[in-house]
Amino acid sequence: MPTLVDKPPEGYGWIHEVKFDGYRSQIVRDANGVRLFTRRGLDWTSKYRDLAKAAGDLKVESAIIDGEVIVTNEAGLSDFKALRKAITSRQHDLYFVAFDLLHLNGHDLRDMPLEDRREILQAVIPATGRIQFSQALPGDAKAIFALVDHAGLEGIVSKRKDSKYRSGTSTAWLKTKAYTIDEYELLGVDREAGKPAFALLAECGSGRYVGSAFITLNREMRERLWERVQEHAGAPPKGMKRPATQWVKPGLIGRVKHLRGEDDLRHASLLDFREGD
Numbered sequence: 001m002p003t004l005v006d007k008p009p010e011g012y013g014w015i016h017e018v019k020f021d022g023y024r025s026q027i028v029r030d031a032n033g034v035r036l037f038t039r040r041g042l043d044w045t046s047k048y049r050d051l052a053k054a055a056g057d058l059k060v061e062s063a064i065i066d067g068e069v070i071v072t073n074e075a076g077l078s079d080f081k082a083l084r085k086a087i088t089s090r091q092h093d094l095y096f097v098a099f100d101l102l103h104l105n106g107h108d109l110r111d112m113p114l115e116d117r118r119e120i121l122q123a124v125i126p127a128t129g130r131i132q133f134s135q136a137l138p139g140d141a142k143a144i145f146a147l148v149d150h151a152g153l154e155g156i157v158s159k160r161k162d163s164k165y166r167s168g169t170s171t172a173w174l175k176t177k178a179y180t181i182d183e184y185e186l187l188g189v190d191r192e193a194g195k196p197a198f199a200l201l202a203e204c205g206s207g208r209y210v211g212s213a214f215i216t217l218n219r220e221m222r223e224r225l226w227e228r229v230q231e232h233a234g235a236p237p238k239g240m241k242r243p244a245t246q247w248v249k250p251g252l253i254g255r256v257k258h259l260r261g262e263d264d265l266r267h268a269s270l271l272d273f274r275e276g277d
Contacts, residue, residue: 002157002159002169008142008144009141013160014161015159020154025067025096026039026064027064034056050091054131060104060124064102065124067097067099068097080263097133098131098132098134099133100117100118104120114163114164117165152180152260154178155260157174179257181255182255186200186254188229189215189246190244190245191244199256200212200240201254201256202237207237212268215269217270228273
């Protein structure tokens, strides 16, 4: 599992790949057939029937392949929300993007350098099909990340070329995520003496709680926000009890900067707010 960092590492000792917005998964092919597992070890072969068939067509006796199950939108970007629907109703839209090879034909490759494992993996993956190879991006890290950010992708994963494969969180693999700006419904504001203030937020429309964002507004805007919160004071949403929170009625919309490609808010800050339509 890659460690989250603020900026990608520089230098020739790293390769950089697109960070796909999907489900981290593992293909296992052996004498018992093909199985696909989630990051937590759940057997999802039945949910990935078409991918299992594609893995069965690979020209190998046995293999363990690390990758990401994704589905792409009309712009060709991996789309996490569409992925959930595709698993249940559109199996033919699923792809497996392979980026590492742990075992091949009875040989344990985990102590080999990453570069060598990926070279072998690329030779195993067909040029076309449901299983695809995650290509390394050419250029320096700063330029690669700027391009990925501009394209609306989630971010990049940087890996040491000489790194061995090890389970768990690793600093040999780093992920740098891009930020995006969205609007959310303001549920309330937490203000405790001696602590940073933050806004509690929900998806517009569904009302699903998505997390909190630090309030980084200037003094004038903060005072205006406090006034609006007092004017819109309301009861807490069902099931939410927070003694330090001033809850508000529906009607205030926050503009929030947060990490792209997350179900809930991460590293989020409130940039602005407005009255709802």
